[in-house]
Amino acid sequence: MDTEGLAQEELDTSDEEEWSHGKTPSTQEIERTPEDRNAFMFRHNLMPSTPDLRDFHPLPSQIPFLLDVFQENVNLFLQSVHIPSTTKMIRDLRGDMTSLTPANEALMFSIYYAAVTSMEEEDVRLNFGSTKAELNLKYRLGLEHALAKADFLNVPDLVLIQALVNFLALARRHDSPRFVWMMVGIAIRMAMSIGLHRDGSNFPSLSPFEIETRRRVWWALCLFDVRASEDQGTEFTIAVDSFDTKIPMNINNSDIDPDSKEGPTEREGLTDMSISRVSIKTCELSKRMMVRGPKAPSLEEQDHMLQKIYQELDEGFLRFSTEANISYWVIVTVARLMVAKMTLFIYLPVLFSSPGGQLSEQLRTKLFIAAIEVAEYNHALNAEQACRQWRWIFQTYTHWHAIIYILIEIPRRPWSPLVERAWTALHSIWLIPTQFKMRKNLRVWFPLRKLMNKGTQHRESELNRLINNASAAENLQNEYLTMIQPSSQAHFPAGSNAAALFLEQWKQLVQFPTQGMRAHMAASSFQGHSATGSSKLASGAPEGINANSYTMTVPRVQLWQEGVEIGGSLDAAPSSTLDIPSNADKLEARPVEPSVGPAFQQTTSTSLDNFLSTQPADGETMPSLWTDDFIEQVDLGTLDNMDLDSDIDWYNWVESAKGMD
Structure with missing residues (x-):
């Protein structure tokens, strides 16, 4: 079953049924904006008004630097973001962040947040003239508001899950393990709602780029699941043998792009994916080692x-x-x-x-x-x-x-x-x-x-x-x-x-x-x-x-x-x-x-x-x-x-x- 876009289809169907019977809705929920509906997740419903997201973006001249830091410090291990296509998207914006889609805006804030959070205090102060705490909070608030604006709980998509993955990779440094465990669970359910637990090759409509990106994002969530479950002493949310998503291919990012019609040929030797694949294979073995019960x-x-x-x-x-x-x-x-x-x-x-x-x-x-x-x-x-x-x-x-x-x-x-x-x-x-x-x-x-x-x-x-x-x-x-x-x-x-x-x-x-x-x-x-x-x-x-x-x-x-x-x-x-x-x-x-x-x-x-x-x-x-x-x-x-x-x-x-x- 092709589950791509399943969440949106169900949402549209339920709305149509409510009105088709001539009933007056018993709640004002459908009249609330996504920002209002999702504010409770990040406690922003306590704020007097919705801020302008433009106030949270860095200077256009700082964005390439943040992207470089993200690539070296974070993405080297996760490969959750395809840097060449993201770089092209930023270049095409020409500094006009208002033209970003809600999902892509959330992705950008997740990159800012991850980059700054991965840096040392003195490096942040030297490069930005601000404290790490100030920028960390600024970009986190921007990310939270952007996710809420994109209605991420009701209309999940691959880009929004990428944004959440980038956030969760660094959240453990400052948030409690329980918070991360809860949020990883939400991200996993978002991923399952669009079928990331099924390998993209099962869906003929997906491009080679989408198939590979889905694999990278799903396995990043598997890594987080092992870590979060270990922290809390709980069973894995993603059970062994409950998915068929393949391990990402051993390729360079230059081997694939959103316009690719044919899948890339897997390489022998070191690639952009080598370190990430080592982590993924180790994660796979760890999950099997830690199985409990009769199958242990x-x-x-x-x-x-x-x-x-x-x-x-x-x-x-x-x-x-x-x-x-x-x-x-x-x-x-x-x-x-x-x-x-x-x-x-x-x-x-x-x-x-x-x-x-x-x-x-x-x-x-x-x-x-x-x-x-x-x-x-x-x-x-x-x-x-x-x-x-x-x-x-x-x-x-x-x-x-x-x-x-x-x-x-x-x-x-x-x-x-x-x-x-x-x-x-x-x-x-x-x-x-x-x-x-x-x-x-x-x-x-x-x-x-x-x-x-x-x-x-x-x-x-x-x-x-x-x-x-x-x-x-x-x-x-x-x-x-x-x-x-x-x-x-x-x-x-x-x-x-x-x-x-x-x-x-x-x-x-x-x-x-x-x-x-x-x-x-x-x-x-x-x-x-x-x-x-x-x-x-x-x-x-x-x-x-x-x-x-x-x-x-x-x-x-x-x-x-x-x-x-x-x-x-x-x-x-x-x-x-x-x-x-x-x-x-x-x-x-x-x-x-x-x-x-x-x-x-x-x-x-x-x-x-x-x-x-x-x-x-x-x-x-x-x-x-x-x-x-x-x-x-x-x-x-x-x-x-x-x-x-x-x-x-x-x-x-x-x-x-x-x-x-």
Whole structure:
């Protein structure tokens, strides 16, 4: 059944039936303008009058720049908008925005909004002479009014869904996950109402351009559905096998245009769609991995799907790209992060359902390493200056499974270099969400504060124990040297070995003799792959690429914030100067000039307070989740009496926490 235009046909039919029977309408709804009918969606019915949309447009001279920013920062990953045809539309307007159709006007506002929201505060101020908050609100209001004017709920079309897709891609950065989840549901129903869940090849009347655009928009909604459902702990709105829309073709945007009569020939190698197709194929596998109920895949099947993500990435992107490309580094890092994250998703329920036995201990180590990888890869992506234009993507994720598991696991373990590494990763300024709205949910942080206190006390106790027990420290070192290590290396000094760096830091903390340390710290002393997979992507660099040249291609950040001294007294305040030990007999690493700051902070018992009060790069306010003003509002007696092992179902807590930021 051709569902194109179905919504409009039904609307027209219902109106005709009302009047054909000579009845007086029982409502004034049909007399209201689309702006009036849709104002409730965005609360604009509280405004005294409908504004003039011309007041919300940027200067004509600014539009090409905004389109370029949108293409580089947003559309590179989504490909929801065909840039050549949009550029032509803008050029043909010659600055007269009044000639835009309502749908195209909504699309333009979505591009303005997405472009500005994806930018950093200083970049917005430099290029527009306004604050990011001012322009963000201006273009969002313009988009909301334009959508209402286009009557998007009653007369959906492909362009309006494109506009909503662009908005939803960035809305997660400032809106609540619940709002995004609701709006994604609306967008999906709009898409289904015009048949996007059916491949366009089923409709002979559609042009090749329309068929391909429909595929891109539908799969963007599939990506949002996975993310929104994950946030809320709900089933997917788009069920697996409920649609037949094909994955977009591997083509360049220049291969197709609205006037094309014949479909393009699919290309081999890198195209404008390559990155988007990698995301789509990963999304498809994720949906199948996370199916619940009788059709849920087994652990073996899930693990196979996890490895297939690597295969898809290699076949569709890596073998055609070069490590000199920043997008190459980003895609590889995101893939590693995702595999580590999915490892937590798959195995945490198994661990919590079988708390005893050897299997649990093996799983605990596997998951501990995966959680460290998630935190470190997340830090690397956010801290890397060369990909700051995509930071908006990384900052919309809060990796609750990794945060909680590290906090739970640390007090269980003797304080080895691996635990010190996890503790350091926990202090990344990028790991905790930035939305100040989270302070409305203060009580949900009580267990986390308790876990943090427990971890701090355990660290101090363990370090004191190891300082006074050289034999125990030596045993931990020997065990560490034979362990499988986290694969996350990207944000450490070029040419260094992360496992060796943390061994050095740990040795200083426990005052362990460092004589002959060089032999212990050779890269070959450590296992060369992580616990999350054996694929080439689980290593420090993809197969066939020189690890040293790879790590130096893109500017890296140093492990500790510039100005922080490693080691020292447990009670010492953070130092003001950085000096990563350069002694040849201690550390085989070449310090490099930091390209981004700040990175990881000094991990003293008080560092989290300082860490969480740090301002993010875009000027948002970090929530002081662990600071003194927070503690004043907490019933510490309740915290002290809380049994973290029996009073809290941590897996369910994580599931509920994902939707609260």
